[in-house]
Amino acid sequence: MSALTLYPWQEPAWRTLMSTLESDRLPHSLLITGPEGVGKQRFALVLVARIFCQQAKGEELACGCCGNCLLIAAESHPDYVCLTVEEDKTRIAVQQVRDMIGHLGMKSYRGAEKVALVYPADAMNASSANSLLKTLEEPTDRTLLILVTARPSRLPATILSRCQKMEIKPPGREAALDWLAKEHGGANWGPALAFAGGAPLKAVELNKAGYAARIVSLEQQIGAIVAGRADPTTVAFEWAGKNPALCLEWLKMWTGHLIRGRSLGTLDISLDGVDGEKLESFIQNIELKMIFKYMDDVNRAFRLLETTVNKQSLMEAVLIPWAHGLKRVLPIAE
Ligand SMILES: [Zn+2]
16 A cells, blocks of 8 residues: 555546556656645655556556655655755755756666656746756656646746646535545535635645634625624724735635626625625626726735735725725725
8 A cells, every 4th residue: 555645636637647657658757737735746756656666557556565665655766856945945956956967867776767856846946947958858768857836837938848747637616625524524614715726735724724714704704794794894903913914815816706707697606694695686786897996906905915004994995895885995005
């Protein structure tokens, strides 16, 4: 039994990769992408173990007990190198890349593939990326370079064009909620999952940091303002004093959802504590251009958080409009 397993939503990507591995068509360089919180790094590690495993066949994962699997588990396989940001550093240094290239150029110790993993690949600076490019242009036989990143757009186009891409997509909402409830208990995962852009592992992280419960309460507070049960000034006081960045981040996400729903005519939105029909008519009564205007204000408020601006008035400016059906937005001075 392998120590590392795949997440269920990674299985389609795994099957695709395994069929290329079986027919000996693995590329020299593979770029694993997908949003934060879908387990890209885990996927890459499962792949590395599978490539070296002496037992696994077809779509099977690494056996976890052959000689190569044990070396991988002990992080001491001589034909594998993992490159990441060193402690106290923010970027992958060019010297690290050069060392890795030197390693890949040497003869394989165990007579098979050599594999290098770079994570997160967007942490390479321009000279690191340039150095790596040379390897991509002249790949050594039986080497595989795996780059992992949530932000492929930060990599030079010359690197992107030389890699085969494998995207790990988040599961659908229902599947993600089922998985979260099964693996992490039956909390109210909906708001955290939405805030995490559908990525289950990010929702778990938010929950661990105590944010999941907070996100539920943010939704309830907006609901209470909309329903006239809460005073926006009082809510603003709480938002200003307790992680205002998270509050505005959530508001941005929620307003974005509103804009998409209204523009596409597929409004599927709920607010804890507000009757569905009432909410629907409340939202249909808002002019779309006012929601866009409001979104600009939320973005402006987010930028101003870093300044010495009075956070109470900033939060009032984004909360009071909800008490008036977004009929007018309050000016936010920069
Ligand atoms: Zn094995």
